[in-house]
Amino acid sequence: MKTCNILRLAALTSSLIFSAGAIAADSFKIGLILPMTGQQASTGRQEEAAARLYMAQHGDTVAGRKIELIVKDDTTVPDMTKRLAQELIVNDKVNVIAGFGITPSAMATAPLATQSKTPMVVTAAATSSITEASPYVVRTSFTLAQASVSVANWAGKNKISKVITLVSDYGPGKDAEKYFSQTFTANGGQIVESLRVPLMNPDFAPFLQKVRDAKPDALFVFVPSGSGASLMKQFIERGMDKAGIKLIATGDVTDDDQLNGMGDGALGVVTGHHYSAAHPSKMNKDFVKAFEKANNGMRPNFMAVAAYDGMHVIYEALKATKGEGDGDALVTAMKGMKFESPRGPISIDPDTRDIVQNIYMRKVEKQHGQLYNIEFDVLKDVKDPGKTK
Numbered sequence: 241m242k243t244c245n246i247l248r249l250a251a252l253t254s255s256l257i258f259s260a261g262a263i264a265a266d267s268f269k270i271g272l273i274l275p276m277t278g279q280q281a282s283t284g285r286q287e288e289a290a291a292r293l294y295m296a297q298h299g300d301t302v303a304g305r306k307i308e309l310i311v312k313d314d315t316t317v318p319d320m321t322k323r324l325a326q327e328l329i330v331n332d333k334v335n336v337i338a339g340f341g342i343t344p345s346a347m348a349t350a351p352l353a354t355q356s357k358t359p360m361v362v363t364a365a366a367t368s369s370i371t372e373a374s375p376y377v378v379r380t381s382f383t384l385a386q387a388s389v390s391v392a393n394w395a396g397k398n399k400i401s402k403v404i405t406l407v408s409d410y411g412p413g414k415d416a417e418k419y420f421s422q423t424f425t426a427n428g429g430q431i432v433e434s435l436r437v438p439l440m441n442p443d444f445a446p447f448l449q450k451v452r453d454a455k456p457d458a459l460f461v462f463v464p465s466g467s468g469a470s471l472m473k474q475f476i477e478r479g480m481d482k483a484g485i486k487l488i489a490t491g492d493v494t495d496d497d498q499l500n501g502m503g504d505g506a507l508g509v510v511t512g513h514h515y516s517a518a519h520p521s522k523m524n525k526d527f528v529k530a531f532e533k534a535n536n537g538m539r540p541n542f543m544a545v546a547a548y549d550g551m552h553v554i555y556e557a558l559k560a561t562k563g564e565g566d567g568d569a570l571v572t573a574m575k576g577m578k579f580e581s582p583r584g585p586i587s588i589d590p591d592t593r594d595i596v597q598n599i600y601m602r603k604v605e606k607q608h609g610q611l612y613n614i615e616f617d618v619l620k621d622v623k624d625p626g627k628t629k
Contacts, residue, residue, distance in 0.1 A: 266306075269335050270309050271325070277315055283464075310328065318348040321340065322348040326352055338554070354376060359570045363381050363546040363547045367412050371594045378553065380546050380553055382513075384412045384462060385416075386622050388419040394488075394617070403459070404458075408437055410439045459488070469495075488509070491613065496542070515583040517612065531544060553574050600619075601617040
């Protein structure tokens with residue numbers, strides 16, 4: 241009888257040890273939903289690479305939880321994004337969803353984040369209103385309003401009086417058009433015409449011809465990451481630079497990932513943006529070196545740094561909650577977070593859950609035989625103008 245009791249006690253002890261081990265080893269799952277194929281595939285490629293680099297540098301265990309990254313390709317189709325998010329939340333039981341290459345994908349998914357109380361870290365999409373779509377959205381990318389207002393202010397101070405705007409016809413494009421135009425006209429400038437091109441499979445030719453015929457001082461452009469090279473090629477083919485029409489833009493157009501492929505016709509293009517691979521800080525130099533080494537020489541762009549910082553926000557929130565991973569607690573921990581990024585100092589606004597960051601004015605220049613966005617001015621700690629007006 242005594243032997244039987246000892247055996248039962250041993251079995252119970254073994255069961256408790258196994259259960260405790262299972263709890264300790266319980267993974268913390270991050271569902272990363274990105275366009276890995278299609279027109280915005282460069283976004284997915286950059287963001288996955290950056291997320292995996294962060295894990296390689298900072299380990300895959302945080303506060304006793306094993307980090308598991310699950311990457312899904314939404315092919316830039318919002319309905320697909322929503323379906324994948326639902327599968328990740330319900331079937332895979334992820335603790336956080338992240339990514340979202342375009343605004344419609346983020347907006348389609350936000351209600352699911354609210355219903356399931358799942359933190360949703362937006363590392364790409366840039367329409368101002370995204371963080372208002374769910375109290376569980378936290379953004380580490382940027383907003384088009386931040387960049388566009390900065391470009392408009394620069395233009396007004398640099399003898400540019402007449403501008404045509406050309407933007408992709410969806411949320412971020414409309415934000416870029418709105419905030420550039422408002423600021424530029426308030427500074428005394430004139431918007432000659434506002435042009436919008438289709439988001440998917442755009443043909444810039446007829447729009448650029450209209451611009452060439454109108455002969456404004458400058459053309460202000462926003463197109464999403466992945467489309468800038470095509471626009472730049474057609475801009476140069478039509479000799480618009482030689483016609484005296486300046487190209488000014490948000491940084492998406494001179495994407496670091498594609499800039500060298502644009503050729504010398506891109507030299508002198510002025511953009512406003514939050515990140516350049518040429519940002520001179522030591523942290524960024526180390527980041528670029530590590531990223532290129534891990535990815536066969538691929539240069540990181542602004543999408544990469546947003547995903548890298550998104551992983552930082554998730555890791556630090558998990559540490560702050562001592563590994564608990566509850567959705568409300570994680571979002572609370574993310575609010576007000578401040579840290580140094582490869583792009584410079586950033587923070588998460590505790591009221592809006594949106595990013596506050598420096599916006600740099602840059603000009604495309606050649607250094608060491610390669611094209612870079614070289615910073616020449618900075619606006620510090622820029623909040624999203626879409627939420628401050």
